[in-house]
Amino acid sequence: MGAPQLQNQCINGFTPETIPAGAPFTDLLAPAVADMGYLELVPDQTILSMADPYDIDGDGISGVPDWNLIPSYITPLNGAVEQQGKYICRIGKKASVYNIFEQVCRALNQDIGIVSEFEPIDTYTHQSVTAEISNEDIQKLVFYLQTIKTPTQRNPDDAEVKRGKELFTGIGCTGCHKETLTTGYSSCESLSFQNFHPYTDLLLHDMGSGLDDGYTEGNAKTYEWRTPPLWGLGLAPLSQDGAYYLLHDGRAHSIQEAIEMHGGEATARKNSFDHLTDENQKAIIKFLESL
Numbered sequence: 081m082g083a084p085q086l087q088n089q090c091i092n093g094f095t096p097e098t099i100p101a102g103a104p105f106t107d108l109l110a111p112a113v114a115d116m117g118y119l120e121l122v123p124d125q126t127i128l129s130m131a132d133p134y135d136i137d138g139d140g141i142s143g144v145p146d147w148n149l150i151p152s153y154i155t156p157l158n159g160a161v162e163q164q165g166k167y168i169c170r171i172g173k174k175a176s177v178y179n180i181f182e183q184v185c186r187a188l189n190q191d192i193g194i195v196s197e198f199e200p201i202d203t204y205t206h207q208s209v210t211a212e213i214s215n216e217d218i219q220k221l222v223f224y225l226q227t228i229k230t231p232t233q234r235n236p237d238d239a240e241v242k243r244g245k246e247l248f249t250g251i252g253c254t255g256c257h258k259e260t261l262t263t264g265y266s267s268c269e270s271l272s273f274q275n276f277h278p279y280t281d282l283l284l285h286d287m288g289s290g291l292d293d294g295y296t297e298g299n300a301k302t303y304e305w306r307t308p309p310l311w312g313l314g315l316a317p318l319s320q321d322g323a324y325y326l327l328h329d330g331r332a333h334s335i336q337e338a339i340e341m342h343g344g345e346a347t348a349r350k351n352s353f354d355h356l357t358d359e360n361q362k363a364i365i366k367f368l369e370s371l
């Protein structure tokens with residue numbers, strides 16, 4: 081009630097929330113946060129150069145940025161492109177949040193109930209209240225998230241991994257999972273003008289009816305999802321009792337299952353994967369596990 085996050089647990093004396101009758105809802109898996117500093121610095125021009133809303137190149141893949149109004153406390157990147165007051169957002173499963181600063185302020189408020197100067201409305205009482213966290217502490221949280229090291233590929237020179245990477249590119253998975261992006265300027269030297277390998281285009285794609293959960297954030301359609309970065313994929317089970325929980329709600333329990341659930345704009349690439357020999361499919365999975 082009052083915020084998009086369902087508070088199904090609470091402290092003594094309060095009642096946990098349940099989903100109001102008829103309200104649209106979805107389950108979203110908490111994302112890994114070890115990749116955000118680079119992603120928030122990708123220039124808008126780069127994102128626009130990968131978008132192809134009308135599929136003019138005819139490859140079956142369009143891809144659109146999530147244009148949204150942004151809160152007044154957010155300073156857009158230098159050179160940010162504006163369209164009717166909206167900016168290109170990129171954080172989150174639906175790319176609906178502008179940057180880490182906005183994500184931190186919103187998550188403090190909506191996920192754990194801490195109001196700040198930037199998000200001052202208490203989601204329980206709907207009243208504006210005095211900040212419960214200092215701006216300095218918010219800055220520290222943001223800087224921490226900006227600088228968490230991204231996972232590096234473990235065995236890039238392994239022959240099967242190399243072959244898997246060629247096949248991944250060859251069948252066009254890189255139409256959305258773009259290998260290399262470059263950051264723009266940052267006052268933090270280690271983030272400034274860096275090449276990095278996230279395997280995402282930060283764009284929204286129609287992923288078909290199987291992944292349409294009837295829920296949305298920002299201006300994304302219910303069947304659109306932001307291409308998730310694939311770095312760290314092979315490390316994920318280490319923090320999840322050895323299991324995989326892939327796609328937005330964790331419904332896929334192996335890399336192969338996640339690929340099989342690709343639909344919409346990704347259908348042709350999924351079909352190409354299905355037509356590969358077992359050995360070649362294994363090589364792609366081995367490559368993905370190395371990320």
Ligand code: HEC
Binds near residue numbers: 309326342349
């Ligand atoms: C049209 C764009 C597009 C193409 C082409 C595409 N993907 Fe994806 N991929 C996505 C999106 C979007 C998701 C997230 C969907 C969701 O969360 O429901 C995803 C998710 C994944 C995931 C799960 C990642 C995670 O952290 O949950 C894997 C693995 C993956 N893709 C591999 C591949 C492979 C291999 C190919 C080529 C056969 C491919 N993808 C082609 C857009 C694409």
